[in-house]
Amino acid sequence: MKVAFWPGCVSKGACPELYVSTQKIAPALGLELLELWEASCTGAGVLSEQNPPLADSLNGLTLAMAERQGATLMTICSTCQGVLSNHNYHFKKSPERLAAANVVLADSGYQYKGTTTVKHLLWILVEDIGLDKIRSLVKRKLTGLKIAPFYGCYILRPQEYLGLKERPERSTYLEQLIEIVGGEAVEYKGKTKCCGFPMVTMNRDASLTMGANHILEAKEKGADLLVTPCPLCHRNVDAQQPDAARVVHKVIDTPIFHLPQLLGLAFGYSPEELRLNHHVVPTAKALEKVELKV
Amino acid sequence: MEWTVVVGRYSPPGEPQPKGVPGVPYKAPYDKAPPKTYQTFKVDLPEHAMVLDALIAVREYQDESLAVRCACRSAICGSCAMWVNGHARLVCTSKLREHTVGGKVTVEAPPSMPIVRDLVCDMTPFWNKNRAVTPWLENKQPIPQGEEYRVPNAAMEELIQEVSCISCGACLMDCESFAVNQNFVGPAALAKAYRYTADPRDAETQDRLGNYSKPDGVWDCTHCYECVQQCPKGVAPLEQILKLRKMAVDSGFTHNAGTRHADAFAESVRDSGRLNELTLLPKSVGLFNIPAQIQSLPAAFNLLRAGKLPPLIHHAIPHVERIKNIFKKIGGRFK
Numbered sequence: 102m103k104v105a106f107w108p109g110c111v112s113k114g115a116c117p118e119l120y121v122s123t124q125k126i127a128p129a130l131g132l133e134l135l136e137l138w139e140a141s142c143t144g145a146g147v148l149s150e151q152n153p154p155l156a157d158s159l160n161g162l163t164l165a166m167a168e169r170q171g172a173t174l175m176t177i178c179s180t181c182q183g184v185l186s187n188h189n190y191h192f193k194k195s196p197e198r199l200a201a202a203n204v205v206l207a208d209s210g211y212q213y214k215g216t217t218t219v220k221h222l223l224w225i226l227v228e229d230i231g232l233d234k235i236r237s238l239v240k241r242k243l244t245g246l247k248i249a250p251f252y253g254c255y256i257l258r259p260q261e262y263l264g265l266k267e268r269p270e271r272s273t274y275l276e277q278l279i280e281i282v283g284g285e286a287v288e289y290k291g292k293t294k295c296c297g298f299p300m301v302t303m304n305r306d307a308s309l310t311m312g313a314n315h316i317l318e319a320k321e322k323g324a325d326l327l328v329t330p331c332p333l334c335h336r337n338v339d340a341q342q343p344d345a346a347r348v349v350h351k352v353i354d355t356p357i358f359h360l361p362q363l364l365g366l367a368f369g370y371s372p373e374e375l376r377l378n379h380h381v382v383p384t385a386k387a388l389e390k391v392e393l394k395v
Numbered sequence: 396m397e398w399t400v401v402v403g404r405y406s407p408p409g410e411p412q413p414k415g416v417p418g419v420p421y422k423a424p425y426d427k428a429p430p431k432t433y434q435t436f437k438v439d440l441p442e443h444a445m446v447l448d449a450l451i452a453v454r455e456y457q458d459e460s461l462a463v464r465c466a467c468r469s470a471i472c473g474s475c476a477m478w479v480n481g482h483a484r485l486v487c488t489s490k491l492r493e494h495t496v497g498g499k500v501t502v503e504a505p506p507s508m509p510i511v512r513d514l515v516c517d518m519t520p521f522w523n524k525n526r527a528v529t530p531w532l533e534n535k536q537p538i539p540q541g542e543e544y545r546v547p548n549a550a551m552e553e554l555i556q557e558v559s560c561i562s563c564g565a566c567l568m569d570c571e572s573f574a575v576n577q578n579f580v581g582p583a584a585l586a587k588a589y590r591y592t593a594d595p596r597d598a599e600t601q602d603r604l605g606n607y608s609k610p611d612g613v614w615d616c617t618h619c620y621e622c623v624q625q626c627p628k629g630v631a632p633l634e635q636i637l638k639l640r641k642m643a644v645d646s647g648f649t650h651n652a653g654t655r656h657a658d659a660f661a662e663s664v665r666d667s668g669r670l671n672e673l674t675l676l677p678k679s680v681g682l683f684n685i686p687a688q689i690q691s692l693p694a695a696f697n698l699l700r701a702g703k704l705p706p707l708i709h710h711a712i713p714h715v716e717r718i719k720n721i722f723k724k725i726g727g728r729f730k
Contacts, residue, residue: 110669111672114669115698115703115704115705138712139668139712141668141669142663142670144660144664145660147656147660148729151644151661152661152728152729154725155721155725158725205725254619254620259620294619294621295617295621300614300615300618302679303614303653304615305687307579310575311574314575381701
C-alpha cells in the first residue's frame with residue numbers, strides 16, 4: 102500500500118526514534134512511504150488559532166500534495182492527525198473555505214480538490230493492513246508485559262473531525278494491537294486524557310502534573326510501559342518525566358514507547374534498531390521482562 | 396428489562412453513612428474527591444429509559460437516601476450533570492442502553508468538584524469562576540435616547556453557540572486543566588466571557604481581554620477538547636477560548652508565554668517550513684526570563700544525554716519560498 106507520508110516536525114526533531122522505527126517496520130507491513138518532503142508543519146493548532154486562513158492554506162497545500170500522489174495521507178503524530186483532520190473536515194464541508202485556501206495557493210503549483218483521506222498509522226494498521234496480517238508478522242511475543250495505551254487528545258477528540266462518530270472503535274485500536282503483540286493492555290482512566298504538552302510553556306507545573314498523574318495511575322495499575330501514537334505526548338511524558346517527577350514529588354520511572362517501536366519489537370527488530378536506547382526514561386527494565394537488553 | 400446501575404455513594408463526615416453499602420473503596424484520580432463507595436442496584440425499566448430514570452427509580456423504590464439533583468428532565472435546566480462511566484453527562488439525556496458497558500453503567504459525582512452528598516456536587520467553584528469573568532453586558536455610553544440598542548443580526552448570530560450554554564458544568568467537571576489547577580477560570584466561564592467580549596454593545600472589551608489574558612485565564616487551557624466533547628449543548632468552549640486568545644493578541648495583550656509561543660512557532664514555520672524545537676521553548680518562556688531558562692536546562696541536558704536533542708543546525712524544507720509566499724499573501728501578525 103502506497104501512502105503519502107507526513108512524518109511531522111517532532112519525529113525529525115526531538116523524537117528521531119519515531120521516524121527511524123516507522124521506516125523500520127514499514128516494509129514488513131507492505132507500506133511504501135512516499136514522503137512529502139516539501140510539506141510544511143501543520144501549525145499544531147497554534148497557527149489555526151491565531152491565523153485560521155494561514156493554517157487553512159498551509160494544510161491545504163499538504164493535503165493537495167497527497168492528493169497529487171493519489172494516496173492516503175499517513176501521519177505518525179496525533180497532533181498532525183488532529184490538525185489535518187480538522188482542516189480537511191472543514192474543506193469538505195465548506196466549499197467557500199476550500200476556495201479561499203486555493204486562491205492563496207494559486208501560484209504554488211497546487212490546488213486542493215478536497216479528495217484526500219488523512220489517516221494516522223494506528224488507523225492504517227487496523228483498517229487497511231488488518232490485524233491478521235500484523236499477527237502473522239509477530240515473531241517475538243511480548244508475553245508478560247503490561248502495556249498501558251496512551252492515545253493523546255487529538256487522535257480522539259473532537260470525534261466529529263476524526264471520524265470517530267462513524268468508527269467509535271478507533272478508540273480501542275491500541276488495546277487491540279497490544280493484545281496482538283502478546284502484551285496485556287492496562288485499563289486506566291488516563292488513557293484518553295491530556296499529557297499537558299500544549300500548555301507546558303504557559304503553566305509548567307500544571308502541565309507536568311497532568312502528565313505525571315496519568316503515568317502514575319497506569320503504574321499503579323501495574324503498567325511496565327506506556328505506548329503512545331503521539332510524539333508530542335512523548336515529549337511531556339518521556340523527555341520531561343524527570344521534571345514531572347520533581348513537580349509531583351514522586352518516583353515515576355516508567356518508559357514510554359512509540360507505537361512503531363512496540364510493533365517493531367514484536368516483529369523481531371532489536372531494541373537498538375528501534376532506538377529504544379535513545380529515551381530519556383530508560384527502557385531496560387521493561388525490556389528485561391521479555392529477555393531483551395539495551 | 397433489567398439494568399445494572401453502579402452508584403458512587405458519599406456522605407459528609409459526621410453524618411449518618413448510607414447503610415449496607417458493600418462497595419469497593421474508591422480512590423480519586425486527582426486526590427481531590429473524598430473517598431466514596433460504590434453500590435450496585437438493579438432496576439427494571441424499558442429499553443428507551445435514561446440513566447436519570449434509573450436513578451429516580453432507585454430513589455423512589457429502593458433507597459430513599461440516595462441524593463440526586465435533577466429538575467427539568469429535558470436538558471434545559473442543567474441540574475443533572477455528573478459522571479457516567481468516567482465522563483460528564485446530563486443523565487436526563489443519556490440512554491441506559493448507550494451507556495451500559497460490560498453489563499453495567501457507573502454513575503458518580505465528578506472527582507474534580509467538591510461533593511455535597513452521593514451524586515450531588517457543590518457547584519460553588521463553577522459559579523465563582525462565572526462571576527470572575529463579569530458575565531453581563533457593560534453598556535456602551537451614551538445609551539440611545541428613546542430607543543433600543545440596535546445590533547446587526549449577523550453579530551448576534553455569531554454568538555448563538557455561546558448563548559446556548561445551560562451552565563450544567565459538564566465542561567468544568569471534565570476539564571483537564573481544572574483537574575490540576577483549581578484556579579483555572581475554566582471552559583464554561585471563558586465561553587461566557589467570549590459571549591460578552593464579542594457582543595458589539597459591550598464597552599469593556601479591552602478590560603475584559605486584559606483580565607482574561609492573566610495567569611489562570613485563556614492561556615491556561617490545555618487544548619484537550621474534553622469540553623467540546625462533553626458539552627451537551629454544542630457550545631464548544633475550547634473554540635471560544637481560542638477566539639478570545641486571538642482577540643487578546645490582536646488587541647495588544649502580548650506579554651505572555653502564549654503569545655511568545657505562537658510568535659516563535661510561526662516565525663520558525665515561515666522561515667524554514669518546519670518547527671525548530673531547539674529555539675521554541677527558550678523563545679516561548681522569554682529569552683530574558685532567566686529563572687525559567689535555568690529551569691528548562693535539566694530537560695535539555697536529558698535530551699542531549701539520550702541523543703534526542705534536535706539538530707543544532709535547523710534545515711529548511713525544499714522550496715521553502717512557497718511557504719514564505721503563503722505567509723506573505725495572508726499577511727497579519729506573522730508575515
